[in-house]
Amino acid sequence: MTEASAPAPxxxxxxxxxxxxxxxxxxxxxxxxxxxxxxxxxxxxxVPQNGMFPTIDAGETLVGQRKPYGSVNDVQRGDIxxxxxxxxxxxxxxxxxxxxxPGEEVGLIDDVVTIDGERFARTRLRKDGAKxxxxxxxxxxxxxxxLPEPVNDWTKANMTPKKLGDSExxxxxxxxxxxxxxxxxxxxxxxxxxxxxxYP
Numbered sequence: 001m002t003e004a005s006a007p008a009p010x011x012x013x014x015x016x017x018x019x020x021x022x023x024x025x026x027x028x029x030x031x032x033x034x035x036x037x038x039x040x041x042x043x044x045x046x047v048p049q050n051g052m053f054p055t056i057d058a059g060e061t062l063v064g065q066r067k068p069y070g071s072v073n074d075v076q077r078g079d080i081x082x083x084x085x086x087x088x089x090x091x092x093x094x095x096x097x098x099x100x101x102p103g104e105e106v107g108l109i110d111d112v113v114t115i116d117g118e119r120f121a122r123t124r125l126r127k128d129g130a131k132x133x134x135x136x137x138x139x140x141x142x143x144x145x146x147l148p149e150p151v152n153d154w155t156k157a158n159m160t161p162k163k164l165g166d167s168e169x170x171x172x173x174x175x176x177x178x179x180x181x182x183x184x185x186x187x188x189x190x191x192x193x194x195x196x197x198x199y200p
């Protein structure tokens with residue numbers, strides 16, 4: 001009888017491994033795509049003044065979503081938006097809250113906003129230095145505003161009703177007596193809105 005010969009050891013596979021490379025490329029592509037999406041879809045804005053107090057403080061950095069609306073009909077009352085104005089040949093960004101929508105008539109009576117003659121509801125929340133913080137509410141939407149106490153400039157507290165066009169918005173600062181907003185510059189064209197604030 002002859003002894004059975006031992007089986008030969010299996011040969012180790014050698015060569016280039018494709019899967020780790022492919023998975024790495026997929027991950028890198030996803031990261032680059034995600035970064036590109038963030039850069040193209042969002043922008044940081046720094047607020048230089050206190051016109052949106054108490055919602056936004058001067059110096060605060062905000063995140064804005066670029067081109068957030070498909071049409072003017074997508075804009076919601078209470079949205080905080082960024083729009084551009086040409087000043088000295090440059091585009092200057094402004095950040096205010098949407099108060100009036102296309103076709104509405106916006107007015108002010110002793111610091112109370114009216115839409116088509118209907119007054120905004122207002123609830124006193126607290127005193128903050130020379131300002132009183134109120135909650136302003138209209139048709140289910142609410143936000144905080146700051147008003148001086150006592151009022152020292154009634155021209156800022158009152159405005160003859162203005163009828164908005166089909167593509168116009170009426171924007172106000174939350175710090176009502178420290179904001180150079182649509183009361184003084186007139187309605188804002190929807191075409192100039194470049195972003196909506198989404199954070200904070």
